[in-house]
Amino acid sequence: MKDMLENKIRAVATNIRKIRESKDFTQDYLAVKLAISQNAYSKIELGYTKITVERLFQIAQILEVSPISLIDFDKEKPVLANAG
Numbered sequence: 729m730k731d732m733l734e735n736k737i738r739a740v741a742t743n744i745r746k747i748r749e750s751k752d753f754t755q756d757y758l759a760v761k762l763a764i765s766q767n768a769y770s771k772i773e774l775g776y777t778k779i780t781v782e783r784l785f786q787i788a789q790i791l792e793v794s795p796i797s798l799i800d801f802d803k804e805k806p807v808l809a810n811a812g
Contacts, residue, residue, distance in 0.1 A: 734775075740784075741775035743798050747791050748773075761790045 748758060759769035762783070771777040772787075779787070788795040 737778060738775040740779075740799050741773050743800065744787055744791070745773045747793055747797065751791060753791070758787070758790055762786060 748755070755769050755773065756766050759766040762769065768777070772779055772783075784798060785795050788798055791798075
């Protein structure tokens with residue numbers, strides 16, 4: 729059970745990184761927008777930091793995607809739907 733949860737956390741982190749990279753945003757850019765250090769942001773993308781729902785929504789808004797696309801770990805590619 730713990731391994732499955734850790735895999736899901738890593739999948740969310742990977743989705744965040746892939747979407748960020750697809751938009752040519754740097755880790756520094758997201759860190760500034762989130763008012764955290766680049767190192768702290770890097771830990772989010774590496775799955776070392778568990779993020780809150782509030783942080784998930786903040787990241788989705790910055791990336792201009794639906795929060796669902798960040799947690800959709802059942803598909804190979806994240807959905808790049810507009811957060812609207």
